[in-house]
Ligand SMILES: Nc1ncnc2c1ncn2[C@@H]1O[C@H](COP(=O)(O)OP(=O)(O)OP(=O)(O)O)[C@@H](O)[C@H]1O
């Protein structure tokens with residue numbers, strides 16, 4: 359028998375109303391993901407991909423259906439519990455880079471640790487902003503995305519693709535079990551994109567589960583073990599045909 363899914367989207371739906379017109383941005387999406395899988399979602403602009411990732415990550419609430427992560431709906435608790443899950447278990451790579459302009463690349467990568475640590479350890483904790491272990495991990499992540507020489511640069515001193523890579527490194531700093539990535543390599547050149555994908559593969563082999571939205575069908579399809587889905591008008595369907 360198939361083991362219980364790590365992530366289960368149960369008939370997830372999200373409606374938006376604009377100028378008295380209501381439409382379903384996400385329509386009864388049913389998705390079961392086993393731990394360690396690499397899920398790729400393709401689809402035209404406006405088909406609901408970002409909305410679906412936001413529902414999975416608890417950034418948007420569903421109208422119908424629910425998200426089940428490791429057997430529980432993580433988005434039913436109080437704000438504190440929800441923040442804790444979001445900060446520790448899920449790494450977000452947003453569609454648009456979202457770095458703090460007054461922090462260096464290294465500090466941006468370290469930032470989620472200061473939330474994940476909680477107030478008792480705070481910024482001075484070993485895993486926190488000032489802590490040695492967290493710092494080593496952040497440096498290693500920046501090296502892995504090819505930015506070992508840009509640790510002390512501010513976002514304004516980095517190219518768009520470099521900022522994007524800082525945001526990618528940041529998503530991994532808390533060692534989340536699930537990465538939600540929204541066109542993570544959309545603005546990177548081919549060679550850099552392939553390097554980032556190799557980095558994702560390493561993390562995937564270490565056990566991290568991925569749900570990735572992309573337009574680069576061929577590259578992501580070649581990811582070992584990838585399951586590819588198509589989103590169309592809010593509905594999700596698995597592509598079962600081989601290339
Ligand atoms: N906050 C919102 N209010 C109203 N409509 C919204 C909102 N967010 C998204 N939408 C609409 O929902 C639909 C799906 O949007 P979504 O951002 O999920 O698409 P997408 O597949 O990620 O597109 P893209 O590839 O362009 O990023 C779009 O028609 C969009 O206009």
Ligand SMILES: [Mg+2]
Nearest residue numbers: 407408453540
């Ligand atoms: Mg989008």
